[in-house]
Amino acid sequence: MIKRRYILDTNVLLQDPLAIYAFDQNEVIIPAVVLEEVDSKKRNMDEVGRNARYVARMIDELREKGKLHEGVPLLNGGSLRVELNHRSFEKMKAHFFETTNDNRILAVALNMSLEEEKIQSGRQITLVSKDALLRVKADALGIYAEDFLSDRVIQDERMYPGYEERFVTAELLDRFYGGKKIHVTEAGVTTCYPNQFFIFKDRLKSSRSALGIAGKDAEWIHLFQPQDEAVWGIRARNVQQRMALELLNRDDIPLVTLGGKAGTGKTLLSLAAGLSQTEDLQKYKKLLVARPVVPVGKDIGYLPGEKEEKLRPWMQPIFDNLEYLFNTKKPGELEKILAGMGSIQVEALTYIRGRSIPDQFIIIDEAQNLTKHEVKTILTRVGEGSKIVLMGDPKQIDHPYLDEYTNGLTYVAERLKNLSETGHVKLQKGERSNLAQMAADLL
Structure with a gap:
């Protein structure tokens, strides 16, 4: 049984055409106005235009599985539906009276959310958008809204810096300088990548330090002593x-x-x-x-x-x-x-x-x-x-x-x-x- 319904904004599809498959075994809903906006972008000769054309072809192929306005199954166990109803502005006109495309998407989300509350189905309506202001407007109307995060390369907001700073013992520094390399386990490194740099500093806060670079196998850290020579x-x-x-x-x-x-x-x-x-x-x-x-x-x-x-x-x-x-x-x-x-x-x-x-x-x-x-x-x-x-x-x-x-x-x-x-x-x-x-x- 479908537990959640996700209404997608246009920018989600233009950012990632495969976004419809990112919501597990739930229902993905595309308002008719979103299709209109995608259609307006398909002639662009850039990345946005390419994604718009891809979305158009993909949804057209899904027509073979059934009527889109009634819902068609997706390969991941969820379903996709093109929403033609729930367009009334009656519940919104006191707050957002202009019939912009964003407000048309909001109207669909609001009317569907109110309908789910009325029948007490327990299914949550979620508006998914890359537009922060649209999410703010949705929140003001009591609609649950979230950013589309599946296209993020990193989830913890910490991009790989290419180096790591660690405090070690003076004895380890001596061993590092003497042997010119040290195993990652000796240095207490749990995650190491090829060609990653390490700045080792004395744990006792002295000025001693050493610079290392991981080998191709990411198992040994080699002493790195850069030459102070001018490059061009x-x-x-x-x-x-x-x-x-x-x-x-x-x-x-x-x-x-x-x-x-x-x-x-x-x-x-x-x-x-x-x-x-x-x-x-x-x-x-x-x-x-x-x-x-x-x-x-x-x-x-x-x-x-x-x-x-x-x-x-x-x-x-x-x-x-x-x-x-x-x-x-x-x-x-x-x-x-x-x-x-x-x-x-x-x-x-x-x-x-x-x-x-x-x-x-x-x-x-x-x-x-x-x-x-x-x-x-x-x-x-x-x-x-x-x-x-x-x-x-x-x-x-x-x-x-x-x-x-x-x-x-x-x-x-x-x-x-x-x-x-x-x-x-x-x-x-x-x-x-x-x-x-x-x-x-x-x-």
Whole structure:
């Protein structure tokens, strides 16, 4: 017997088309207005449009099992129904009188909830939405509402930082320095991932410490003594940056993810490592730098000029870092350097689909604005002999259907942390300027 009824908002289906299967053996209800909103998005040539088309095809296939307005069974034991009734605004007009699509969804939820109370069926009506304000309005009407959490990569709100700080005995530190490695059980580590860093500090609060990195088998922690050598003129300024440079320079780690707030050095370190390995060491044929075209604030509309001129405003943060690395002083000087080198390509992610990218050092900036599908598309483009770096700040999301726990950067870092070919570091300390650090911390 069905115990709960879940009414889905449009944004749930556009975020995860398979959301209808996430509610176990309960009834999933899609209001007619939700189908209208999905239909309005299906012509979009982006991730939202792709999901809208997927939802349309999936629901169309379910028609073969019966009449959707009466309910059809799902493979997980639940059922799906398209709700055509319960649209009356009579119970809502005193509070929310405008006939917006959100209010139409609320009307369905409210009328169904009142009906269940009247017949005392014991079945709870739950409105599921990614829209916080819709959940607030539902709560004001006495409707139980919740966020859709099944698409979250992490459930405890703690993203994997890539390192762990532990207090140990002085004797363990001596043994670590003497043997150059220590087993995870000796260090008291219960959960260890390949290429994870460890900061061991003296339990007695002395200044002694040691830095370690887990091996590929995640059973031994090896002593890590980073070299204080400049990489394309850039030196690490803190321990997390040293960890990042280690991962960026390792040939046996083809996938690196870097997280951290603005000013922590993610882009600068990645570009420096990429230039060093492409130009100096000749490990890769080309350095490819790309970022998604997602505006912060109001979009500036269509831009005049050729492709390079159109892309320049979106790619300006990359060019700012390249100007710093090449120490350019005059306008146009960087363009001449890049044209002369020919091995550095700055591109928008719009043009990456369908490509195969072998023997390249690939940097994807602002990866937190990528969906799970988009980041999978990018990683499947990586060819033999290439290294890819995904970086961004999961707390700065500009995509309307993503958050800190569902974006592409978090998805990759969490899902692939068990693989020996991957490494992740969350950079903590801002190094851009004191003002930038204060703004990141306090604003």
